Amino acid sequence: MTAQESQQPSGDPAALPPGAAAVAAGYAFEGPALDLGALLWDGSCLSGAPVKVPLSVLNRHGLIAGATGTGKTKTLQLMAEQLSAHGVPVFLADVKGDVSGVSAPGQDGERVRERAAEVGQEWTAAGFPAEFYALGGIGPGIPLRATVTDFGPLLLAKVLQLNRTQEQSLGLIFHYADTKGLELVDLKDLRAVVAFLVSEEGRAELKGIGGLSTATAGVILRSITAFEQEGASAFFGEPEFDTAELLRTAPDGRGLVSVLELPAVRERPRLFSTFLMWLLADLFHDLPEAGDPEKPKLVFFFDEAHLLFDGASKAFLESITQTVRLIRSKGVGVFFVTQTPRDVPSEVLGQLGNRVQHALRAFTPDDAKALTATVRTFPKSAYDLEEVLTGLGTGEAVVTVLDERGA
Known part of the structure; x- marks a missing residue:
């Protein structure tokens, strides 16, 4: 050319x-x-x-x-x-x-x-x-990279092909990370927060605002894994x-x-x-x-x-x-x-x-x-x-x- x-x-x-x-x-x-x-x-x-x-x-x-x-x-x-x-x-x-x-x-x-x-x-x-x-x-x-935090829950839910309930749960996960000052830089950070919130120690964190079911967390984690296998890990990170x-x-x-x-x-x-x-x-x-x-x-x-x-x-x-x-x-x-x-x-x-x-x-x-x-x-x-x-x-x-x- x-x-x-x-x-x-x-x-x-x-x-x-x-x-x-x-x-x-x-x-x-x-x-x-x-x-x-x-x-x-x-x-x-x-x-x-x-x-x-x-x-x-x-x-x-x-x-x-x-x-x-x-x-x-x-x-x-x-x-x-x-x-x-x-x-x-x-x-x-x-x-x-x-x-x-x-x-x-x-x-x-x-x-x-x-x-x-x-x-x-x-x-x-x-x-x-x-x-x-x-x-x-x-x-x-x-x-070209973006952090998971700046990518946002609504856009990420669309990419992960989550349903309405799962999208709302992903929004709760982002809300929790924001209130705790946790920046989600890459998909590993997001995976870690999801795993924590369904653990014995973390379940109480979201009780006051609806909670996160183990089944929904499993769907989100599986969707993240499938997305990672398509090469998405390289896209999420710093510098944005x-x-x-x-x-x-x-x-x-x-x-x-x-x-x-x-x-x-x-x-x-x-x-x-x-x-x-x-x-x-x-x-x-x-x-x-x-x-x-x-x-x-x-x-x-x-x-x-x-x-x-x-x-x-x-x-x-x-x-x-x-x-x-x-x-x-x-x-x-x-x-x-x-x-x-x-x-x-x-x-x-x-x-x-x-x-x-x-x-x-x-x-x-x-x-x-x-x-x-x-x-x-x-x-x-x-x-x-x-x-x-x-x-x-x-x-x-x-x-x-x-x-x-x-x-």
């Missing part, structure tokens, strides 16, 4: 065919915007009809989708680099390990120059300011990561690109999901209300987003949906990157205002059903989207964005 820096497309809008001119007018925004490319019209790329997304609506979230090899990662990188150039910090969850090259200048070549000319861009190789992180220290990069670090800019004013390297935890999606829940919840808790700023304070890109939702509990989905809905007002945008919109639950998909949809395949009956379902999620269009989405080439996409009024 290489990095590039581009400028706004050039061209003469007056020379466009009438239909193309109407499309170009739809993407003609007055304020700053990210350049996504140029209009394809009758098989030709019209550099005079740039396709953009306003910077001010990127906190309304988005989706980048498409089959393998259709250009999703390049779209992600294109947007991340331009956000950085506009002074907006970016967070990239790099599951496959293929976006780390954002920090290094790209390599010039004939194909690069051809594509830049097609869309009317002036391409210059450039690296972007980046820092690399590792979840819990698993892999290279700055370790300060999420404000993600909001920094470089000395030259460009937004810092924070890259979380996740190849080592790809097979442990619940650990990945746990981190996402904590990170977004912590930011939501700490950031002040921002309304609709001229540009977002931070934009997240979560590649391979299906890993977040595979096997997710109802409580987890409710938590993600609520956080995505509310964090917009804090000036934070979230983009999910995945193969098909079906990978994202409808409750979450309904919160995503901007979409870059690359090609989809329809080789099987299931593929055809998925294609039809995807088309139904788009606004009404003059295009036959089922035909268009299966005929797109690499680097081509159907782009649906909000305008500066949020329409």
